[in-house]
Amino acid sequence: MTSNAISNDLHAQVAGSSFYTGMRVLPRRERHAMYAIYAFCRAVDDIADDQRGARDERTAALDAWRRGIDALYAGGDSGPAAYLADAVRDFRLAREDFHAVIDGMQMDVDADICWPTAAVLDLYCDRVASAVGRLSVRVFGMDEAPGKALSFHLGRALQLTNILRDIDEDAAIGRVYLPREELVAAGIALDSPAGVAARPGIDRVARVLARDAHGHFTKAQAILAGRPRGHLIAPRLMAAAYSQLLARMEAIGWGMPRRRVRVSKLALLWTMLRLSLRR
Incomplete structure (x- = not known):
């Protein structure tokens, strides 16, 4: 497949997502690198x-990605990971961050995650979200210290917000990512994913997780407010849009019946315009 064909295919995968709004403003080389990272995460x-x-079978498929990533860094036949080559070379992306993302997905494959301890939940968030951030900040051109700090806090903030948005969808496939300690403190019996998700006490648990997410958003926004080096409109956009999404969920609450709150693409575009004018 030619590089142009790969680029067109990656563009098609990304174009329908809210992610696309923030990435399309990047310079061409950075934009294509982010499309490649996004396509890897989607895969x-x-x-x-x-x-x-x-x-x-799913473990074998993830193992094939691990081998592909290792081969890419060793200069061999990288198979499904071949389209990441330019991004890895241009931005010195770390192999361990790709492996961390795969390890996070492996956690979902090994067993459907149900009421993990707070420590396991934090590890999961680091692998599936903050590791993606660590790859991204290299593309954005951030210095190492603020880049890692932003990845830590913004990754966790976004992932916790997603968990709070997707409680019912996750329960439908046998998963509950809400922390065990808070569920037990709320007196919720850990019997089944659907049963746990339907308990009235879920609102109390969700608000504790929302408080944690807000704390991470606050720290991420403080890092961004310091105007560190890099192309940072994308993380600014995600922080602004998802903190607003979290606030809307809090206003509605997590009592039954729940209504799934979505990120408005129009709101994303308006936020992007506002952030562009403030740069």
Whole structure:
């Protein structure tokens, strides 16, 4: 496949997502690198969420990605990871961050995650979200210290917000990412994903997680307010849009029946315009 064909294919995968709004303003080389990272994340996430595939088959598919990533860094036949080559070379992306993302997906494949401890939830957030941030900040051109700090806090803030948005969707496929300690403190019996998700006490648990997410948003926005070096309109956009999404969910609450709150593409465009004018 030619590089132009790969670029067009990656563009098609990204174009329908809210992610696209923030990435399209990047310079061409950075934009294509982010499209490649996004496509990688989509590919391994689809493996983890394949409810029809057997667990051993999904593990084998993730192992193929691990081998592809290793081969890419060794200069061999990287198979499915070949389209990442330019991004890895141009931005010195770290192999361990790709492996961390795959390890996070493996957690979902090994067993459907239900009421993890707070420590396991934090590890999961680091792998599936903050590791993606660590790849991204290299593309954005951030210095190492503020880049890692932003990845830590913004990754966790975004992932916790997603968890709070997707409680019912996750329960429908046998997963509950809300922390065990808070569920037990709220007196919720840990019997089944659907049962846990339907308990009235979920609102109390969700608000504790929302408080944690707000704390991470606050720290991420403080880093961005310091105007560190880099192309940072994309993380500014995601922080602004998802903190607003979290606030809207808090206003509605997590009592039954729940209504899924979405990120408005129009709101994303308006936020991007506002942030562009403030640069």
